[in-house]
Amino acid sequence: MFDFDKLDKIIHEKGRLGIMTLLATRPSWSFQELKAELELSDGNLITHLRTLHEHGYVAVTKEVFDRPQTSYSLTAKGRKSFQDYLTILEQIVKAGRR
Amino acid sequence: MQIQNEAEEHLRVIRSLMEKATIYRAVSAPTALAGGVVAVIVAAPPVQNLFARWAYADSFRARWLVALLATLLTNALLIFREARRRGDPLISPGMRAALWALLPPMLCGGVFFAIFGPAHIPAFLAMFYGLGLLATGHFAPRSIVWLGWSFLLAGLSTLVFSLTSWLSFGMVPDYVMVATFGGFHFVYAACTWPRRTQSAAVGSSP
Numbered sequence: 001m002f003d004f005d006k007l008d009k010i011i012h013e014k015g016r017l018g019i020m021t022l023l024a025t026r027p028s029w030s031f032q033e034l035k036a037e038l039e040l041s042d043g044n045l046i047t048h049l050r051t052l053h054e055h056g057y058v059a060v061t062k063e064v065f066d067r068p069q070t071s072y073s074l075t076a077k078g079r080k081s082f083q084d085y086l087t088i089l090e091q092i093v094k095a096g097r098r
Numbered sequence: 099m100q101i102q103n104e105a106e107e108h109l110r111v112i113r114s115l116m117e118k119a120t121i122y123r124a125v126s127a128p129t130a131l132a133g134g135v136v137a138v139i140v141a142a143p144p145v146q147n148l149f150a151r152w153a154y155a156d157s158f159r160a161r162w163l164v165a166l167l168a169t170l171l172t173n174a175l176l177i178f179r180e181a182r183r184r185g186d187p188l189i190s191p192g193m194r195a196a197l198w199a200l201l202p203p204m205l206c207g208g209v210f211f212a213i214f215g216p217a218h219i220p221a222f223l224a225m226f227y228g229l230g231l232l233a234t235g236h237f238a239p240r241s242i243v244w245l246g247w248s249f250l251l252a253g254l255s256t257l258v259f260s261l262t263s264w265l266s267f268g269m270v271p272d273y274v275m276v277a278t279f280g281g282f283h284f285v286y287a288a289c290t291w292p293r294r295t296q297s298a299a300v301g302s303s304p
Contacts, residue, residue, distance in 0.1 A: 014111065021112045025119040026190075030183075037118065069183075086112070089105045096102035 010055050011085045015040060015048045020074070020082045023058065028073040057081060122192030123290075124200065124234045124242060125173075131287040132172040133165075137280035140165045141272040158216040158271060162223075165279075196234050203230040217260055220274035224253030227279075241290050245282060252278050 011020050018038045022029055029037075035045055049072060052058040057078030061071045074082065125133075139145060140161040149157040181188045207226030211219055228249030235243045256274055 012108070014108075017108060017111060018115055021115040022119050025116055037115070086109075089109050092102055092105040093109065096105075 007088055008081055008085045010051065010057065011081060013048075015044060016052055019045075019048055019052060019072075020057065020078065020085075023072060023074045024079065024082055028061065028071040030069055030071050034072065052078070120192060120237065121239055122190075122196050122234070122237050123239055124196040124231065125245065125283075125286070126176060127287045127291040128176055129169065129173040130283040130290070133169040134280045134283035134287065136165045136168045136172075137276050137283070141276045141280070146272070158219070159211070162211075162219070162275060192237065195237060199233040200230040203227070203233060216271040218257070220271050220278065221253050221257035221260055223275075224249045224256060224278045226253075228253055239290075241286065245286050248282050249278060252282070 011017055015038070018040075019034060022034060022037055031045070031049075034040075034049075035042065038045065040048070049058060049060075053060055056075055059073050059075050061073070063069055063071065140149075145161065146157065149161045152160070177193070178188060181190070203226045207223055207230075210222040210226065214222060228246045228251075231238070231242050231246030231249065235246065256278075
């Protein structure tokens with residue numbers, strides 16, 4: 001039997017899960033790219049990113065190329081938490097099939 | 099049971115997002131636009147005259163080789179700029195996969211380009227380019243697959259027409275190149291050009 005409290009509640013929300021998933025696929029994503037891919041409103045996306053940043057899952061980088069741009073990436077803690085979260089999800093699904 | 103359904107749903111979301119994020123577009127809209135513009139330029143009569151003086155009998159091949167190099171150079175610059183902006187390596191895993199998929203048909207296209215005369219070059223180039231794009235289909239967006247099919251079908255039709263003497267009447271190789279490598283790329287660029295969205299300043303400015 002699983003202890004469902006082990007599921008990371010920070011990641012276990014569709015918007016934040018989407019952000020964590022995309023950030024796991026490549027080194028960094030700009031705000032606009034995340035917004036386009038996840039089809040979230042600016043306000044929603046900013047709130048989720050802020051939550052993830054406050055919990056140390058997401059690093060924020062502000063750069064200026066042609067124009068100012070903010071990019072986001074997973075921290076080591078965020079990557080580890082995402083992997084642990086995936087492992088627990090897989091265990092839940094496997095247990096249900098037994 | 100409910101938590102298991104939720105877990106399955108979340109795994110589905112993760113899988114679909116990861117698949118979407120690893121899609122690689124071998125031809126970007128700006129590259130397609132550049133390719134289309136270059137195709138129109140090299141087929142323009144003044145450029146034809148210029149190359150005719152310089153490259154004599156091989157003017158057609160020389161012009162389209164220059165068009166290819168100019169488009170590849172533009173594409174390389176765009177990829178370099180985008181990779182730098184994202185902080186990604188210049189040759190990403192997606193790009194490597196696309197290059198491997200494109201290599202065999204492009205190699206064949208290059209050999210046919212060197213061997214055959216202008217009458218058959220447009221058909222072969224369109225066919226092999228189309229096959230190359232279709233070879234990237236399993237990790238490319240649908241628009242690339244449509245572009246690939248358009249080139250392949252246009253190449254096959256051109257080949258049939260060029261081999262049928264009564265149909266090949268009036269078929270000028272340069273016009274076929276402009277219609278396919280120019281026209282198809284213009285349509286593709288127009289359909290896939292990234293739309294800019296307005297971002298409202300809420301909280302921290304992105």
